[in-house]
Amino acid sequence: NDSKYLLLEMPMNYMPEYLDQIFYDLSVLGYKPVIAHPERNEEVIKNPDILYKWVKDGIIFQLNAGSLFGVYGNEVKRTALELVDNYLVQVIASDCHGTSKVGLEWLARSKRKLEEICGSYNVQFFTNAEYIINDEEIIYEEPTHFKSKSFWDMFNKLNFLKNGGNEQ
Numbered sequence: 001n002d003s004k005y006l007l008l009e010m011p012m013n014y015m016p017e018y019l020d021q022i023f024y025d026l027s028v029l030g031y032k033p034v035i036a037h038p039e040r041n042e043e044v045i046k047n048p049d050i051l052y053k054w055v056k057d058g059i060i061f062q063l064n065a066g067s068l069f070g071v072y073g074n075e076v077k078r079t080a081l082e083l084v085d086n087y088l089v090q091v092i093a094s095d096c097h098g099t100s101k102v103g104l105e106w107l108a109r110s111k112r113k114l115e116e117i118c119g120s121y122n123v124q125f126f127t128n129a130e131y132i133i134n135d136e137e138i139i140y141e142e143p144t145h146f147k148s149k150s151f152w153d154m155f156n157k158l159n160f161l162k163n164g165g166n167e168q
Contacts, residue, residue, distance in 0.1 A: 003135035006031045007062070015043045015050065023059055034060040034091065034132065039067045039080040048079055049146040051088045060138060062091040063125070068113050084114065087141040091132065092125040 006026060010016070026033050038044045038051060038061045051061060066072065067080035083089045092114070114125060128138040 001133070001135075003132070004030055004032050005034050005060075005132045005135070007034045007036055009036045010038070010041055012040055013042045015041065023054065023057070027058075032058065032060060034062050036062050036093070037064045037067065038089070039063060039083055040072055040076050044083075045075050045079045047146075048082045048086065048088060051083070052086075052143050052145055055088055055090075055140070055143040058140075060091060060128075060132075061089045062093050063089040065092055065094055065109070069109065082146055086146050087143045088146070090124070090138055090140060091128045093129065 008022075010019070016022075023033055035054075043050060051059075055061065061083070063080055063083065064072070067076050068084075070077040080089075124139050124141065131138045
């Protein structure tokens with residue numbers, strides 16, 4: 001759309017090792033990557049904090065509206081809520097790949113849900129989408145580090161790290 005923003009989709013089951021290089025190369029070319037639905041990526045589900053450095057570096061992450069309601073499963077829903085809680089996503093979208101009544105309904109529902117979760121901060125998700133369309137600078141909240149809330153989350157994270165970040 002003749003803008004500096006470029007929508008990218010990561011594989012669902014891993015984060016490419018060369019992602020930092022892609023982000024750097026795109027920035028040198030004048031583009032700002034917008035990463036679609038990080039909450040659905042298996043590595044982000046295991047460790048939402050992996051997005052922290054990229055958000056600090058100005059990478060934009062776009063949440064799927066349906067993720068807030070469990071459309072893609074409970075793990076994705078939990079991860080979506082954690083990303084919102086920690087300011088690790090900046091934009092929300094329908095993921096409908098077009099204009100559909102269903103997509104618009106999810107966006108309307110997500111607006112109410114985000115208002116419940118984060119009060120007036122929810123406006124930023126929709127304002128940022130408009131800024132991207134108009135090729136303007138988006139608003140970032142200062143991200144916070146994700147902290148696991150359960151013993152099993154910490155156990156699984158330790159096991160994941162012990163195995164070099166690989167599944168067994």
